Amino acid sequence: MSAEFEVRRRIDERGKITFAEFMDIALYWPDGGYYTGQEPVGAQGDFYTSPAVHPSFGALLGVQLFQIWKYLGQPSPFSVLELGAGNGLLCRDIISYASGLSEEFMASLRYICLERRTVCQIEFGTPVTSRVMAEGLPFKNLVGCVVSNEYLDAFPVHQLVMAGDVLKEVYVGLEGQNLVEITGELSDPGLVNRLNGLGLELAPWQTAEINLNLGNLAKDIAATLNHGFVLTIDYGRTAPDLYDAEQRHSGTLVTYHQHVQTDSPLELIGRQDITAQVDFTSVAQAGETAGLNTLGLVTQRQFLTNLNISSLQKRLKEHAMTPRQIQANRAGLTDLVRPGGLGDFKILIQSKNVGRPVLWGLKASPQAADLVDNLPVPLLTDNHISLPDGLFTESNTGFEASWPFTDQEPPEATGAAQTS
Ligand SMILES: C[S@@+](CC[C@H](N)C(=O)[O-])C[C@H]1O[C@@H](n2cnc3c(N)ncnc32)[C@H](O)[C@@H]1O
Structure with a gap:
């Protein structure tokens, strides 16, 4: 049974399903769900993420x-x-570089990749890596760090709309043979509780997405760690910004197919990505409730700049490469911190049972600067994408002129998160 067949079957049975249920089937249904198909990340896929860049x-x-x-x-x-x-x-990139940081660090490192989907292009050849197929978190009492990049934005979300002055939920139903969005009563009291807890009310006809899994996920992560840190990287905003009625009146749900962004989730079921921006205020608050301290929320640009990405950019020319290779590396490096793109992604850092250290990614330090100044510059491999060859033409990158980017705005603070 295909993902679309399953959507229609459930609607036939129950009249309508929540948008979150629809999204879960469209993305993860074992037969034809989006994340069971071909590799979605990269030039041949539908979008790219920072590791690929x-x-x-x-x-x-x-x-x-x-x-x-x-x-x-x-x-x-x-x-x-x-x-x-x-x-x-x-x-792979973390482990390749870690081996140059310290042999003892490398010997201590045990890297576990957790993934819900079965398709995976890159082999895990290194002895410190294991790969676990699971939806939940089957670990306890780890000492170390839980890391994710663009994980939360792939969680199914409920959609709300303020229909005049009544808060309604968006469902997927059928009109004749066509899948359509329809509104109905809220399916879960957690939805209104989330808005109330944030002290927010939607404006008339405003749409908003809510991930109801954050509380359980935070509990699972807290239970996974005996002590250590959580680094969550994703695109998203603090709640007042994310749910701002003027800036994001229609919400943030989008679809990606072959690098084209649209907002038609009911089309191309199983063949396009569906995603929504992350509410970092709620992620931090869920963490606090579960016993995780919020250490800071910074942009990817701030984080990588604090870790001395400029040194890597400056030293590129020391390598014997063709002008094309230098351009490709420079484009990739710059794209990681580009305003309006990956540079605006956020990194939330939380901790459990370890006090409140000042981490290098949250605050620039001479130690981090020295360390990175003395390490080799990582270079693109065949597993990465080449931006000049792929998604951008050289004429529209403007990479040279704009480096280095600096943040004009003061660091953000969430309800619970603070920036160091
Ligand atoms: C947008 S992709 C990002 C992949 C990768 N982190 C990167 O940066 O390229 C989201 C990934 O999260 C996985 N995922 C979503 N929900 C999951 C869950 N509950 N458990 C494990 N993996 C999950 C998806 O299968 C998908 O591979």
């Missing part, structure tokens, strides 16, 4: 993990659990 992303995350390992007293094993690891490229 340049290995410096993984390398600098590895530098942050190295500081965490030292801060925790150099435990062995030092577990890194990556949620929604996808094709495993981030894992």
